[in-house]
Amino acid sequence: MFPLREDFLRVLPELVFCAGGTLLMFLQPFVRSRQAFSSLALLASAAATLSAGFAALTPGTAFGGLIRADGFSFFFHLLIGLVVFLVVLGSSSYLERERLAPAEFYALVLFAAAGMGVLASAQELLTAFIGLEMSSISSYILAGYRRDAIKSSESAMKYFLLGSFATAFFLYGIALVYGKTGTTVLTQMGSADVSDTVLKLGLALILVGLGFKVAAAPFQVWTPDVYEGAPTPVTALFSAGPKAAAFALLLRIFVMVPAATQLWFWAFWLLAVLTMFTGNLGALVQSNVKRMLAYSSIAHAGYLLVAFAARSEIGVAAILFYLLAYALAKLGAFTVVGHLGGGGEKHLDLEDYAGLAQRQPFAAAALSVFLLSLLGLPVTAGFFGKFYIFKAALHSHLIWLAVLMGLNSVIGAYYYLRLIVVMYMREPREEAACAPFPAAVSMVLTICVLGTLYFGLFPNHVISFALSPGLFGR
Amino acid sequence: MTPHLMLFFVLAALAVGGAVSLIVASHPIRSALALIVVMVALAGLYLLLGAEFVAAVQIIVYAGAIMVLFVFVIMLLNAGEEERTNVSRLAGTAGIPLAVALAGFLAAAVARSTPVTATGAAAQGAASTRALANLLFREFVYPFELTSFLILVAILGALVLAQREK
Numbered sequence: 280m281f282p283l284r285e286d287f288l289r290v291l292p293e294l295v296f297c298a299g300g301t302l303l304m305f306l307q308p309f310v311r312s313r314q315a316f317s318s319l320a321l322l323a324s325a326a327a328t329l330s331a332g333f334a335a336l337t338p339g340t341a342f343g344g345l346i347r348a349d350g351f352s353f354f355f356h357l358l359i360g361l362v363v364f365l366v367v368l369g370s371s372s373y374l375e376r377e378r379l380a381p382a383e384f385y386a387l388v389l390f391a392a393a394g395m396g397v398l399a400s401a402q403e404l405l406t407a408f409i410g411l412e413m414s415s416i417s418s419y420i421l422a423g424y425r426r427d428a429i430k431s432s433e434s435a436m437k438y439f440l441l442g443s444f445a446t447a448f449f450l451y452g453i454a455l456v457y458g459k460t461g462t463t464v465l466t467q468m469g470s471a472d473v474s475d476t477v478l479k480l481g482l483a484l485i486l487v488g489l490g491f492k493v494a495a496a497p498f499q500v501w502t503p504d505v506y507e508g509a510p511t512p513v514t515a516l517f518s519a520g521p522k523a524a525a526f527a528l529l530l531r532i533f534v535m536v537p538a539a540t541q542l543w544f545w546a547f548w549l550l551a552v553l554t555m556f557t558g559n560l561g562a563l564v565q566s567n568v569k570r571m572l573a574y575s576s577i578a579h580a581g582y583l584l585v586a587f588a589a590r591s592e593i594g595v596a597a598i599l600f601y602l603l604a605y606a607l608a609k610l611g612a613f614t615v616v617g618h619l620g621g622g623g624e625k626h627l628d629l630e631d632y633a634g635l636a637q638r639q640p641f642a643a644a645a646l647s648v649f650l651l652s653l654l655g656l657p658v659t660a661g662f663f664g665k666f667y668i669f670k671a672a673l674h675s676h677l678i679w680l681a682v683l684m685g686l687n688s689v690i691g692a693y694y695y696l697r698l699i700v701v702m703y704m705r706e707p708r709e710e711a712a713c714a715p716f717p718a719a720v721s722m723v724l725t726i727c728v729l730g731t732l733y734f735g736l737f738p739n740h741v742i743s744f745a746l747s748p749g750l751f752g753r
Numbered sequence: 754m755t756p757h758l759m760l761f762f763v764l765a766a767l768a769v770g771g772a773v774s775l776i777v778a779s780h781p782i783r784s785a786l787a788l789i790v791v792m793v794a795l796a797g798l799y800l801l802l803g804a805e806f807v808a809a810v811q812i813i814v815y816a817g818a819i820m821v822l823f824v825f826v827i828m829l830l831n832a833g834e835e836e837r838t839n840v841s842r843l844a845g846t847a848g849i850p851l852a853v854a855l856a857g858f859l860a861a862a863v864a865r866s867t868p869v870t871a872t873g874a875a876a877q878g879a880a881s882t883r884a885l886a887n888l889l890f891r892e893f894v895y896p897f898e899l900t901s902f903l904i905l906v907a908i909l910g911a912l913v914l915a916q917r918e919k
Contacts, residue, residue, distance in 0.1 A: 282894065290895070297902050304909065342895040383913045390906045397899065406896040413903050420910035435914075459866070476862040 282342060289341035289348035290400070291330040292356045296363075296393035299323025300386040307382035317371040320385035324367055324392065328360025334400075338752055344464055345403040349752030350744065354599055355399030355527045362519045362606055363392040369614045369723040370512035376622060377510065379424060387424075388516065391417035395524035402535065404453045404463040404485075407528050411449070411492070414521050415442050421516070422509040428623070434508025441491070441501045449488025455481030465535040473538045482539050485532070486546055492525035495550045495584060496557040499577045503561070506573030511617025511624065514569065518576045518613060519606035526583060530598060533587060534751060540590065547588040551680060554581030555687040562694050569616050569627045571694060572609070575653060578691060579605050582668055585680050589671035596745035597667035603741060604660030604734055608652040611727030615646045618720050632698060634707025642716060643702045645724045652731045654695040655688055660734035667742065761801055768794035781832045785823045792816040806882040 287294065303319060310316065335353035340346060367385060374381050390413060397410025419442060423435025457463050459478040460471045471478055491498040506514045532539050558578025565571035579601075586597040619635075619642065620626050636643040652661035665688065672681040716724070734741065744750075771790035778784045792815045799808040889897050 286895075293899075300902075301905070304905075343892055345893070345895050380913075383909060386909060387906065387913070390902060390909075393902065403896075405893065406899070409896045409899045409903060413899065413906060416903065416906050416910065420906075420913055423914060426914065455863075458863075475866055477866040480859060480862050 285337050285339065286341040286346075288337050289334050289339065290346055290396075291333050292327045292360065293393045293396040295323060295327040295330050296389045296396060299327070300389035300393070303382050303386040303389070307386075310382075313371065313375060313381045316381040316385055317367060320367045320389060321364065323389055324360055324364040327392070327396070328357060328364065331356035331360060338749075340402070344466065345406045346397075346400050347402040347752055348400055350747060350750040351527070351531070351752075352400035354745070355523065356396055358523055358603060358606060359392055359395045359399065359520055362516065362523070362610060363388060365610050365614075365723050365726060366512055366516045366520075368719050369515070369610075369617070370510075372717040372720055373510065373512050373617055377425060379510070384421070384424060387417045387421050391421070391516070392520065395520055398524040399527045401528065402465045402531065404456070404465070408450065408453060411525070411528070412446065414524060415446065415492070418442075418513075418517060418521055421513040422505055424513065425510050428508075430508035431510065432508075434505045437501055437508075438505045445488050445491030445498065447488075448484045448491075452481045452484030452486075452488060455484065457481075465532060468536045468538065471536075471538050473541055478538055479542055482536075482542050483546070486529075486543060489525055489529045490550060493522055493529065493580050493583075494554075494577050495580050496553040496577065499554065499557060499580075502577055503570050503573045506576070507567065507570045511569065511613055511620060514573070515610050515613035515617065518572075518609040522576070522580070523602045523606060526598065526602060530587070530595065531751075534595065544588060544590060547584050548677075548680065551581050551584035551588055552683055554578070554584060555684060556581075559687050559690040559694075563690065565694070566629045567627050568629060568632065568698065569613075569620075569624075571629075571698070572612055572616065575691065575694070576609060578687065579609075579653070581687070582665065582684060585677070585684050586668045586671050588677060588680060589668075589675040591671055591675050592746060593667065593674055594671035595750070596742055597664070597671045599745040600660075600667055600734075600738060600741050601664035604652060604664040604731070607727045607730045607734070608649040608659075608661060611724055611731070612646060612649040612653070614720060614723050614727070615642050615649070618642070618714070618716060621714065629698065629701055630708070632701050633705035635702040638707050639716070641721070642724070645728050646702065647699050648728050648731055650695040650699055652735070654692055658732065658735045660731045660738070662735055663738040663742075667738075757801065761798070764794045764797040764801070767791075768798070779835045779837075781827045781835075782824065785820065785827060788823070789816055789820050792820065803881075804885075806885055 299320065299322075302323075303316060306316070306319070331353055334348040334356065335350070338349050341348065366388060370384070370388075371381070373379075374384060392414075394410045394413025394415070394417065398407055398414065401407035401410055419435055419439040422438050423432050425431035453463060455477050456468070459475055459481060460468050462468060487498065491501075494502040506517060509517065533543055534540070555578055558574050558576070558581055562571050562574035562578065565574060583598055583601055583605075586594045586601065588594075589597070616627065617624075619631070619639075635646075648659065652659035655661045655665035665684075669681055669684065672678075672684065768791050771787045771794060775784045775787040775791065778787060792811060796808045796811040796816065799811060
């Protein structure tokens, strides 16, 4: 079974990402211009996003069933491609300001994206594991990319140690599941005996490993420190990219393996509640905006887990839509934070945002849109995200989960609105610097704002796509 | 108890003992030496399973090349004794009982479960070198090739984190 043309077409996005990363590494010694590297990285991520279309045109499995190109993987490839494109676009001015080497940075981002792409389309656990590691190891290094900043090194170290620990759990889980079912291909696990303890343990360990990657409580301890210490464009990538990819794998296992569908339900229920409360209560007491957004991203993982617990098609659709809405808002918010942080990321405190509306009306307006979307107000994409999750929860008679989620949304409103109030109602401090936004950063913000508003008004395209029966290629 | 089984328990005890002393040892060189014990014991376990090739690779690559590199780096950095902080003591008192509980739980579950007849890859006798090659270069060629990119990322990361300031 030599790989055929279709096999390569179905993994084309990953190949493009890898080729782009390798090319950047080759060019690094010869090219001096920062512009050239960022253009190349932009080109590679755009090409990879487009090539997801080629993969979608020839749906089916590749490499003997290890990979599946279907509507589901198409959606996640588009999402990851978009996230990477926006991160690259928004990071060039940051890298210049902090005097960081561009070629290696972009290469690592592209390799991480390739890993996330693998996660989105893998239907075999070993392949998924390699994808997870590609994305994780790139992430560890990116977290420590500001080597002169002690916080960045701390972030990388913590992420690496805890991430490796979680990976061990994931791998042990795969070993146990393989030991019981005799296969690592998800589609062949249908006949497995659900009542078997080893299989239960294996699935539980896989859930622990992936729970760490999506920052679900009680596996979320690393998140605030890592998000705060990492360079802000990297934090933007973390909150949108690897998280979506890990959710994609979790969802594919949950849907395709009947044993997981049965066994993970209560785990998701419990994780969702814990995660929502940890994230929101943690965010309440933060005065550092970057840290507050880190806690808020924990809370959003909790909302997504509510949709998992719904175990229905509308739940799946809600997850896909929510990930899109969440990625746009979080990316945009972190991009604003990264730019306003100034040299060495010194201005991250809530006080530094006082009177932002007077100093930089555009940034304040954009950040407000993102915060309102995270809060879930109408006309923003976040509203329909939360709406569909509520609908899925009520549809599956998970009244308590829906109630707790509503309660958490109210808690969340406090800290999102507090930041907006600080930006609009307070007088600016006189020494506050007022660096203008570079064109590329403004473009990122414009795309994120327009996307947030567009999907807040017209969510139907995405929802009907996510509800289509052929989503998992069946 | 068959000699086969006895050998298994001896090797397993060596592996676990080596792993524990790796964590407990406070000097990096001692940890590295304990790691060699783990690697060699694992190679013995692979041999018991009839996987000669994997056992040989385990010795050559891990116990040989990688461990030499480890020891070399430790010597080069002149790494001294680890310092124990209050947090690491806390991790010991809370972590050890939890780790023991998890291990006991897993062992009980594995002991009680019925063995399965392997299908797919394992049924073809993945232990023999030819079967292993077929698995690596045919069935699992895609993750195998992806691994090369994974290693490339690791190399790039080492360069990024270790290079001198310009």
